[in-house]
Amino acid sequence: MPRKIATADVVELPRLLEFLRARSQGLLITSRADGRPQASPVTYGVDEAGRIVVSTYPQRAKVRNLRRANDASLVALSSDFDGPWVQVDGTAEVIDVPDSVEPLVDYFRAVAGEHPDWAEYRQAMVEQNKSLVRLTPRRWGPIATGGFPPELAD
Structure with missing residues (x-):
């Protein structure tokens, strides 16, 4: 059986956003108070401005962490574990009620389409x-897949 060759495709922002919009599962990584990473499984969308959006509650660890330090990363995953993935690093903001309501409408549309009763x-x-x-x-890494280095894939 032939071995699968790992890939690492460097992409510009438009291709990154296309990749992200085709998925909705990921890990949001923030920093705890002691500097260690905090990973939270999330459902995400991409808004019209090209920002990654996540619905949450103000009591969650990711929110507490982001209120303290707004640098975060998202690892966007494919539904197939062996599928392509990418890590996106950026600056995050938390928006609370009442200001969060309309952005949450945009989030819902990005993830699930139209709601029957807005x-x-x-x-x-x-x-x-x-x-x-x-x-x-x-910044973001390449869109990658796992596998063997080319020299070992015979």
């Missing part, structure tokens, strides 16, 4: 006191 959705976001994390990409 008024009901907006009210639920207020009642649940939802927050939104927006990560502006500043």
Whole structure:
């Protein structure tokens, strides 16, 4: 059986955003108070401005961490574990109710499409006191897949 060759495709921002928009699962990595990483599995979307958006609650560790230090990374994963992935580093902001409601509408559209009742959705976001994390990409690694180095793939 032939061995799969690892890939690492360097891309510009438009191709990165296309890759991210085709997925919605990832790990958001923030920094704990002691500097150690905090990884949170998330569902994410990409808004019209090209920012990665994550719906969350103000009590979550990722939010507490981002209020203290706004640098964050997202590892965007494929649904297939062996599929392509990318790490995106950037600056994050946390938006709380009431300012989070309209950005949460954009988040929902990016992840799931149209909601059958936007008024009901907006009210639920207020009642649940939802927050939104927006990560502006500043740098990113190649879109990569695992496998063997070419010299070992015969």
